[in-house]
Amino acid sequence: MSGKKAGARDGRNGWSSRSVGSKFQHGIFYFLIRFGGRRGAYGLLYLVAAWYATFSKVARERCRPYLTRRFGDRGLTMRWRERYGLIVSLGKALIDRAVVGILGPESMTVEFTGGEELLAIKNEGKGLIVMMSHVGLWQAAMSALGNLESPVHMLMRREDGDIDRHYYEHAGIERPYNLIEPGGFLGGAVEMVDVLKRGEILSVMGDRVLGEESNTVTVDFLGAPAPFPVSAYRLAASTGAPIAVVFSRKTGPDSYKLELAEVIRVTGVKGRGAEIFKPFLLRYVDALEGYARKYPFQFFNFFQMWKN
Amino acid sequence: MDTKTKLKQVLIDELNLEDLTPADIKDDDQLFGEGLGLDSLDAVELVVQIQKHFGVEIKDMEEGREAFASIATLAAYIEEKSG
Known part of the structure; x- marks a missing residue:
């Protein structure tokens, strides 16, 4: 099992997004994809997921917060089934990501509803903030952003020593987006403003705290307070850039769908502090909770999101 | 009004530092952390407002790191870029 990206090593409880699999274990999957295709890798995944769901303490701990919030307290058997389902779904997403890099982009189809609306918003010339989440396969969303004919920048931290590879690394091509390091000076604020002033696209994760804890607002998510x-x-308030909330989900063995869930325009804010953005944040959180309720096994934020 | 005083007024007005006047802010006060106590949320607004009020763009992170050290360094940066 691999933790998802954009991790926060300095996050709560010393949580790390680094993959729990070894380089050798990843290599076996890459070998199977290359010589057995997606189905070959999926076959092994079911066995590996069963092992992790049963014996891995790390997997249990990473799955527990979300499964408890989403499904409530469960008996051992039901909780095992949910954990297994979640690990299999995550594993498939990671395999699909590798498949695109190893076997080529034609091995996966991505349908995007709302693409024309997103293009129109981008063409307003104020830049565009694409807010993604740890659901489905966010790399699929990144590939669709390429159709907007504008440079894409992503606020993302990659942990040292993580051996989980991105699709472009498998394919041996240049990374199709520029990374902005959230641990940099002022959390990358100077770079992000510059990107938006140029009318370009900035992609951020809306569901995980990467930088200063003071830049958070706590709201209820799945029934409990979460920052x-x-x-x-x-950024949106200062630059006038709209925020497009985009979710991705797996719809078939080799297909994903992207949906433009919300367009948030942050206007009329006055005062200081993070709380003034709560009304806008709530629109995103409501959309994310709706997604988690509708597609519970495509929600992959293994970070301890909740305060308790 | 000199650059430092104008900068202090911009900070007060645009970052809603309601209880302060330009006289309360020392030239060598740090902008972030101790001193004025601004954070990275404020930095975003500050970058935008400096362009709006002084016509100076801060694009480079390393330049920004030096410029954002204090009121005095930021005023010097603005004067250098706008001069």
Whole structure:
């Protein structure tokens, strides 16, 4: 099992997004994809997922917060089934990501509803903040952003020593987007403003705290208080850039769908502090909770999101 | 009004530092952390407002790191770029 990206090594409880699999274990999957295709890798995944769901303490701990919030307290058997289902779904997403890099982009189809609306918003010339989440396969969303004919920048931290590879690394091509390091000076604020002033696209994760805890607002998510980052809303307010909330989900063995769930325009904010962005944050959180309720096994935020 | 005083007024007005006047802010006060206590959320607004009020763009992170050290360094940066 691999933790998802954009991790926060300095996050709560010393959580790390680094993959729990070894380089050798990843290599076996890459070998199977190359010589057995997606189905070959999926076959092994079912066995590996069963092992992790049963014996891995790390997997249990990473799955527990979300499964408990989403499904409530369960008996051992039901909780095992949910954990297994979640690990299999994550594994498929990671395999699909590798498949695109190893076997080529034609091995996966991505349908995007709302693409024309997104293009129109981008063409307003104020830049565009694309807010993604740890659901489905966010790399699929990144591939669709390429159709907007504008440079894409992503606020993302990659942990040292993580051996989980991105699709472009498999394909041996240049990374199709520029990375902005959230641990940099002022959380990358100077770079992000510059990107939006140029009318380009900035992609951020809306569901995980990467930088200063003070730049968060706590709201209820799946029935319990959880802090969410608000830097993107500050950027939107200062630059006039709209926020497009985009979710991806797996719809078939080799297909994904992207949906433009919300367009948030942050206007009329006055005062100081993170709380002034709460009304805008709530629109995102409501959309994310709706997604988690509708597609519970495509929600892959293994970060301890909740305060308790 | 000199650049430092104008900068202090911009900070107060645009970052809603309601209880302060330009006289309360020392030239060598740090902008972030101790001193004025601004954070990275404020930095976003500050970059935008400096362009709006002084016509100076801060694009480079390393330049920004030096410029954002204090009121005095930021005023010097603005004067250098706008001069």
